[in-house]
Amino acid sequence: MTTHVPAAETAPETGSRKEPSYLDVTKGFWSWAGTLDHKRIGLMYLIGVTAAFLCGGILALLIRLHLWTPTGAIFESNAVYNQVFTLHGVFMVFIFIIPAIPASIANFVLPLMLGAPDVALPRLNLASFYLWLTGTIMAIYSIMSGAVDTGWTFYTPYSLQTQQAVVSMGLAIFTLGFSSIFTGLNFIVTIHKMRARGQTWFKLPLFCWAIYATSVLQVLATPVLGITVLLLAFEHLYHIGIFDPAHGGDPVLFQHFFWFYSHPAVYIMILPAMGVISEVVTVHSRKPLFGYKLLAFSSISIAVISFLVWGHHMFTSGESEFVMLAFSFLTMLVAIPTAIKEFSWVATIWGGSVALTAPMLYAIAFLIIFAIGGLTGVFLGTLSVDIHLHDTYFVVAHFHAVMMGSTALAFFAGVHHWWPKMFGRMYNETLAKISAVLILVGFNVTFLPQFAMGSQGMPRRYATYIPEWQIYHQWSTVGAVILGIGFALMLGYLIHSLFAGRKAAANEWGGVTLDWESPTPPNLYNFDDEPVVTGELYDYGQGAKH
Amino acid sequence: MAHGTDTSHGHGDTVVDHSHHAHVCSFQAFFGIYVVLLFLTFVTVAIAEPVSGLHLGSASMLVAMAVAAVKASLVMTVFMHLRWDTAMNNLAFLGSLIFLSLLFLFTLADHSTRQVADPIGGTPVDVKRFGEN
Amino acid sequence: MGHSTIVTPTPQGGFQTHTVAHHFKTAEQEFQSAKLAFWLFLATEVMLFGGLFAAYIYFHDVYPETFQKGGALLDWKLGALNTGLLLTSSWTMAMGVRASQLSQRKPLVWWLVLTVICAAGFMVVKYIEYSTKYHHGIFAFTGLFSPDDHYAPDLMGLAYPQLYFNLYFTMTGIHGLHVLIGMIAIAWLIWRGAQGRFHSGWYTPVELVGLYWHVVDLIWIFLFPLLYLVP
Numbered sequence: 001m002t003t004h005v006p007a008a009e010t011a012p013e014t015g016s017r018k019e020p021s022y023l024d025v026t027k028g029f030w031s032w033a034g035t036l037d038h039k040r041i042g043l044m045y046l047i048g049v050t051a052a053f054l055c056g057g058i059l060a061l062l063i064r065l066h067l068w069t070p071t072g073a074i075f076e077s078n079a080v081y082n083q084v085f086t087l088h089g090v091f092m093v094f095i096f097i098i099p100a101i102p103a104s105i106a107n108f109v110l111p112l113m114l115g116a117p118d119v120a121l122p123r124l125n126l127a128s129f130y131l132w133l134t135g136t137i138m139a140i141y142s143i144m145s146g147a148v149d150t151g152w153t154f155y156t157p158y159s160l161q162t163q164q165a166v167v168s169m170g171l172a173i174f175t176l177g178f179s180s181i182f183t184g185l186n187f188i189v190t191i192h193k194m195r196a197r198g199q200t201w202f203k204l205p206l207f208c209w210a211i212y213a214t215s216v217l218q219v220l221a222t223p224v225l226g227i228t229v230l231l232l233a234f235e236h237l238y239h240i241g242i243f244d245p246a247h248g249g250d251p252v253l254f255q256h257f258f259w260f261y262s263h264p265a266v267y268i269m270i271l272p273a274m275g276v277i278s279e280v281v282t283v284h285s286r287k288p289l290f291g292y293k294l295l296a297f298s299s300i301s302i303a304v305i306s307f308l309v310w311g312h313h314m315f316t317s318g319e320s321e322f323v324m325l326a327f328s329f330l331t332m333l334v335a336i337p338t339a340i341k342e343f344s345w346v347a348t349i350w351g352g353s354v355a356l357t358a359p360m361l362y363a364i365a366f367l368i369i370f371a372i373g374g375l376t377g378v379f380l381g382t383l384s385v386d387i388h389l390h391d392t393y394f395v396v397a398h399f400h401a402v403m404m405g406s407t408a409l410a411f412f413a414g415v416h417h418w419w420p421k422m423f424g425r426m427y428n429e430t431l432a433k434i435s436a437v438l439i440l441v442g443f444n445v446t447f448l449p450q451f452a453m454g455s456q457g458m459p460r461r462y463a464t465y466i467p468e469w470q471i472y473h474q475w476s477t478v479g480a481v482i483l484g485i486g487f488a489l490m491l492g493y494l495i496h497s498l499f500a501g502r503k504a505a506a507n508e509w510g511g512v513t514l515d516w517e518s519p520t521p522p523n524l525y526n527f528d529d530e531p532v533v534t535g536e537l538y539d540y541g542q543g544a545k546h
Numbered sequence: 547m548a549h550g551t552d553t554s555h556g557h558g559d560t561v562v563d564h565s566h567h568a569h570v571c572s573f574q575a576f577f578g579i580y581v582v583l584l585f586l587t588f589v590t591v592a593i594a595e596p597v598s599g600l601h602l603g604s605a606s607m608l609v610a611m612a613v614a615a616v617k618a619s620l621v622m623t624v625f626m627h628l629r630w631d632t633a634m635n636n637l638a639f640l641g642s643l644i645f646l647s648l649l650f651l652f653t654l655a656d657h658s659t660r661q662v663a664d665p666i667g668g669t670p671v672d673v674k675r676f677g678e679n
Numbered sequence: 680m681g682h683s684t685i686v687t688p689t690p691q692g693g694f695q696t697h698t699v700a701h702h703f704k705t706a707e708q709e710f711q712s713a714k715l716a717f718w719l720f721l722a723t724e725v726m727l728f729g730g731l732f733a734a735y736i737y738f739h740d741v742y743p744e745t746f747q748k749g750g751a752l753l754d755w756k757l758g759a760l761n762t763g764l765l766l767t768s769s770w771t772m773a774m775g776v777r778a779s780q781l782s783q784r785k786p787l788v789w790w791l792v793l794t795v796i797c798a799a800g801f802m803v804v805k806y807i808e809y810s811t812k813y814h815h816g817i818f819a820f821t822g823l824f825s826p827d828d829h830y831a832p833d834l835m836g837l838a839y840p841q842l843y844f845n846l847y848f849t850m851t852g853i854h855g856l857h858v859l860i861g862m863i864a865i866a867w868l869i870w871r872g873a874q875g876r877f878h879s880g881w882y883t884p885v886e887l888v889g890l891y892w893h894v895v896d897l898i899w900i901f902l903f904p905l906l907y908l909v910p
Contacts, residue, residue, distance in 0.1 A: 118702040120712040185719045192634060193712040194702075219719050220645045223726035231734075231849070240845035242734055248674070248839030253737055256653045257730055307648050311656070322659035323652060525702070559683040563699065565707040566687065566880070570780045571773070580770035587762050587903075594908035596751050606910035617900045625773040626893045632711070635718045642722035646729040653733055657740055677835040 018528045021424065021521040036122035039522060041129050042107030043422065046415070048132065049100045050491075053408070056091035057487060059084055064446075064480035067473045072463050081463035082149035089152030090169065094176050095136050097407055098265065101272035102218070103132070103183050105414045106211045108422060110187060112515035112522060113205050115196030115531035120189040128182035135176035142168035151461060153258060156243040156251045160235055167236050170229035177222045177229075180268070184218025187211050196514060198533035202296070205513045205537065206289060209296040210275025213303040217264045217271070221307070225261035228254070252318050259310035267306040269403055271299055273410030274341055277363050280413050281345050283511045284360035285352030288538035291344040298337035305333050312381050316390045324383055331381030338374050342367065357509070358432030362413035365440040366406055373401030376451065391461075394454025397447040405443045412439075412490065419494070420504030424521045427497035431489060438486030445479030512539060569630035579624045586617050687880035690782045695874065697881035710883055717887045721894050724857075728898050731850050735905060738846065742838050749843035750909030752817075752833060754808065758907035761804050762899065768797035769896040772865075776889040779882035784875055787885070791869045794892070798862045805855055809848075817844055847906055854902060857895050864888045 019025075022039050032040055063085055066074040075081045111119055119125050142148060142165040150159040150166065159166050191204070191212050232254070234240050241247030243254040282289045289295060311319055311327030345367060354360065376398040380386050389395060420426050449472040450458075458469050465473065507516045514533070518526050590613050591597055595606055602609060623629040628636055685699040687706045703709040739746045775790035812818075816825040824841040826834055834840045868888055871877065877885050 116702070120702075121716055122702065124716070181723055185716055185723075188719060189712050189716045192715060193708055219723055220642060220726055223723040224649065224730045227727045227730035231730075234849065238845075240849060241839065241842045242738070242846070248738075248742065248842045250737070250741070252656070253653065253734065256649075256656065257733075260649050307645055308652075311652060319656045320659040323656045326655070327652075561683050561685050562688055563685045563706040564688055565705045566710055568780055570777060573774070573777075576770060576773050576777070580766065583766045583769075584763065587759065587766065590904050590908065591755065591759050594755070594904070595910050596755060596908060602910065604910075610904040610908060610910065611901070614901050614904055618897050621769060621893050621897055621900070625769055626890055632715075635715060638715065638718040638722055639725070642725040642729075646726060649729060649733050650736065653737060654740070657737055673838045676837050676840050677831070 017519055017523075019519075019523040021519065022524050023423070023521055025524045034126075036118070036126055037524060038111050038119045038122065038125060039108050039422075039526075041125050042104050042109075044129055045099060045104040045107060045132070048129075048136070049096050049104055052091050052095040052136065053100075054491075056088050056096055057484065059088040059091065061480055061484050063088060064477040066463070067465070068477050070465050070467045070470055070473075075463065078463040079149060082151075082461070083147035085461060086148050086151055087143060090139060090148070090173075092403070093152050093265075094173055095132075095139065097269045097403055098176070098180055099132055099183070100269075100407070100411045101276060101414060102187065102211060102214055102268075103128070103179075105276065105411070105418060106187065106207070106272060107183070109414075109418055109515050110190060110208060110211055111194065112421075112518055112526055113208055113513055114190065114194050115199065115514045115517075115527065115533070116190065116194035117525040117527070118194075119186050120194050121186045124182050124186050128179045128186070131175055131179035131182065135172045135174075135179060138168055138172035138175060142172060153262070154229070154232060155258075156232070156235070156249075156254045157245060159232065160239075160244055164236070167233045170233040170236075173229050174226050174233075177226045180218050181222045184215035184222075187215040188219065191215075196531045196533050199514075202293065203533055203537045204296075205515075206278035206292065206295050206299075207272075207275035209299050210271050210278065213299040214268050214271040214275075217268050217303050217306065221261045221264035221268075224257060225265075228257040228261070231257075252314070255314050255317050256310070256319075259313045260307075263310035263313065264303075264306040266399070266402065267302055269407045271302060273366070273407040274299065276410045276414040276417070277345060277366055279511075279513070280359045280363040280417050281348050282538050283417070283509050284357055284363070285349050285354050286510070286540045287348055287352035288536075288540070289344065290347035290350075291340070292537070294340050295344050298340045301337045302334065305330070305337070309334060309381075312386070315383060315386045328381060328383040328386075332378065334381075335374070335378055342371060342374065355509075356433075357416075358427075358429055358436055359413045359417035359509075361433055361436035362409050362416060362439075365436060365443075366409045366413060368440065369401050369405030369409065369443060373398060373406055376401065389454065391459055392454040393450040393458045393460055396460045397450035397454060400447055400450075401443075405447070409439065409443075415494075417509070418515075419497070420508035421515065421518075421520055421522070423498060423501075424504050425497050425501035426504045426508065427501055428493045431493040435486045435489040435493070438482055438489065442479050442482030442484075442486055445482060446476050447479070449473070449475040449479075510540075513537070569627060571624065571627070575624065579620050583617055583620060586613055589613055689880050690878050692782070692784065693875045694782065694784070694878040694880075695876050706881070710881075713883050713887065717890055721890060724894055724898075728850075728853070731846075731853070732901065732905075735846050735850065738842060739909070742842065745837045745840055746843050746909050748833060748837055749840055749847075750906060752830060753847070753907050754811075755907040757804050757808055758903050761801050762903045764797045764801045764804070765896045765899050768794045768801070769893055771797065772889050772892045775868075776882070776885050779872070779877040779885040780879060782878040784872065784878075787872045787877065788869055791865050791872060795862055795865050795869070798858055798865070801858060802855065802862075805851065812844070850902060850906070854895070854898055857898075861888070861892050861895055864891065 022037055032044065035041060062074060063081075066072050066081060066084075072078075072081065075084065107119070107125065111117070145168065146163045146165040148154075148163065148165050148169045150162055154166065154170070191208055195204070231240070231242055235243050235249075239247055242249045243251055245251060278289055278295060308330045309327055311323050312331045315324055315328075345363075376394070380389060380395060380398055416427070416432060453469045453472040454460075456469070458465060458472075504520055506520045508520075509516075514531050517531055519528060590610060593600055593602070593606075593609060595601065600606075622639070628639065685703070685706060687697045687699065689696045697706075699706050699709050703712070771790045771793040775787055775794060778787035778790055815829045816827045817830060818824055824844070826840075865888060868877075868885055872885070
């Protein structure tokens with residue numbers, strides 16, 4: 001039921017609002033901790049995942065600084081190094097990237113784009129947040145109680161012989177998995193049932209299509225990870241033998257199960273990023289997206305193909321030659337819809353009235369790095385090449401180009417794009433542009449040397465290396481420091497903007513999707529009047545600011 | 547409160563919404579399906595090798611799974627109302643079976659083709675047998 | 680946005696009125712949203728159990744003799760009895776949902792009580808099976824696996840017999856956990872149903888728990904021949 005407050009009593013200083021914004025409507029700790037409002041839950045996630053990104057980022061900096069010298073500069077033992085990179089992986093993959101865009105940005109933006117007052121299942125949304133929080137606390141507990149040193153993939157049999165904390169980490173991931181499932185499930189139902197009147201499927205902004213495809217993956221793939229980590233915990237506690245060769249089990253089966261989830265999981269990471277980029281590119285180029293339907297269907301086809309390729313993680317693990325060939329071939333198929341997307345974005349920018357705003361700079365950085373990450377993926381999907389490159393820094397650089405250089409950058413593009421809508425405040429744009437450039441430069445200085453030394457055979461997950469590679473490692477560390485400065489600067493001006501930023505315009509970028517039609521910041525139930533979709537999608541024709 | 551529209555306090559109306567209509571199955575339909583399910587359970591048991599001594603060889607697993615699939619589809623279509631449900635709800639549930647079959651397909655394809663180049667074939671070289679030390 | 684309160688039609692006879700949540704425009708939208716969400720949740724259950732089934736079939740392929748002789752040590756009569764109990768409960772549950780659709784308050788409660796009784800019967804049989812195995816040294820989990828003279832001769836010379844039993848305990852254990860959760864949910868339905876909470880205007884929880892219960896049954900339909908009648 002709507003708590004209708006007469007406008008005159010609580011009208012904020014703008015004076016033009018009919019209802020108070022969702023930030024002002026109630027105050028106090030419990031009004032946030034117990035909220036069912038998708039926008040507040042989205043912001044709580046935003047704070048949470050940003051904190052996780054900071055933790056993971058500091059660990060990454062420590063790893064890079066350690067590798068300044070061939071014998072290792074920081075950690076006293078190789079075991080500590082193993083624990084640090086495992087924590088970096090677990091934090092970045094399970095606690096930051098997977099929920100980053102869906103649970104924070106999409107939580108905030110998706111119902112607005114659909115013209116809905118909330119997600120379909122607000123209680124489940126809050127439950128999902130608390131599951132995420134519980135999973136994160138459990139992960140931190142398992143760090144305190146003896147860090148895990150298996151890498152984020154927990155391959156058996158090593159993960160069965162190492163420390164007991166694998167059990168609590170496994171249960172943490174089980175919990176985080178259910179948080180992810182509930183978010184995805186909620187968004188599928190929301191997109192099906194909560195669309196505004198007149199909003200047919202092909203009038204959905206592309207961000208919604210991307211989130212829809214992501215959600216399908218979350219719902220279908222994550223349960224298999226759940227049962228896998230559960231069996232791993234049983235295996236560790238009671239030696240049930242399924243994954244343990246000493247008891248007749250098969251470690252390759254563990255890898256099948258693990259990658260059945262974890263390969264689609266990389267698309268859980270990248271698909272929402274693609275959605276963000278679609279929105280940012282069209283708004284800041286003031287041009288409808290090129291190839292709307294192709295972009296929409298490519299999201300769905302990426303989601304489907306992602307279930308057919310997981311074996312390319314196991315080319316050197318002992319799966320049969322026959323399935324290796326099949327997986328290698330199927331992997332190449334991913335390149336088709338992915339390339340469609342990249343070309344469509346470039347074609348959208350081409351001939352547009354491009355404004356080089358901060359979100360647009362992040363999006364352009366995404367386009368550059370994603371091309372690198374995507375193309376090196378084709379190298380790695382090629383069976384014969386992968387035998388050489390497997391478990392080298394080439395792989396490390398490849399997936400960082402996709403996860404960090406693409407997904408994390410798209411996440412920040414989205415944060416900058418919707419920041420005025422979220423808080424009604426604008427950050428310092430000059431600083432934002434400087435940080436975007438720093439991050440683009442820093443990323444390439446960090447990871448291009450890693451491609452080079454990886455192709456020469458530098459293996460991943462080693463605390464030491466031969467002196468010939470020192471120059472590459474040092475360049476990589478310099479790049480990591482530049483990245484760190486860029487992110488620190490971003491954090492600084494974003495927090496500063498909350499207190500001292502200028503007031504954002506009602507529609508800061510002149511966007512034409514429904515999310516920009518709500519008051520800024522939105523009302524508790526988003527819109528003053530129920531929105532109805534009549535015109536074309538992405539129609540910048542009349543009244544567009546050129 | 548019964549049918550009709552009455553005005554509650556403040557600025558709101560209480561509106562009675564009659565939009566929801568669902569399919570209701572007859573007692574006979576449910577009972578008929580139940581009897582068929584029990585019969586098929588009897589069939590499953592009756593043709594099983596440990597019970598009947600029937601030697602169907604490698605087909606016995608397939609037959610058992612086929613009967614189970616028929617039972618499952620009866621439960622899904624009638625007891626769970628999928629027959630009368632929306633296309634999307636059908637897709638949501640049946641879609642999971644399609645994706646699950648991918649897990650089965652590739653995992654088993656890997657296992658059954660390992661022998662081609664690898665004489666061990668994924669079976670442990672040094673099998674420990676019960677009762678041996 | 681709209682400030683009117685939407686309720687669903689409430690039949691005569693002491694039923695409670697259901698108010699549609701504020702963010703939905705119609706009762707139909709609310710019902711269909713809950714149902715689609717629940718079907719998706721059931722899809723996750725299928726995928727979760729699917730992993731276990733994949734492991735079972737995989738190892739059945741690797742150690743066919745172990746699985747054949749291990750399966751012969753389970754009592755197929757008890758398994759068949761349990762199948763009958765679950766099928767019966769599935770039918771009574773379907774009848775319960777029907778009763779709620781027709782606003783039959785007392786029949787709803789009685790069909791649900793029958794369902795819980797069958798479920799409890801299932802758990803009792805499961806307990807008998809587990810404890811028999813336990814007394815003969817067939818423990819869940821490898822470390823304690825030490826079959827006594829009753830079973831040891833049948834297992835002699837088999838490759839990793841504990842792997843079969845561990846899969847059996849894991850699969851039926853996780854399934855049994857689902858039965859227990861279902862029993863709690865149905866008990867809650869009985870309590871609220873007796874108060875007249877569910878009727879033709881609003882029976883969403885009965886519908887959803889019903890769907891859940893049928894999935895528990897579906898999984899057992901496959902578990903029974905796989906585990907007890909292994910060819």
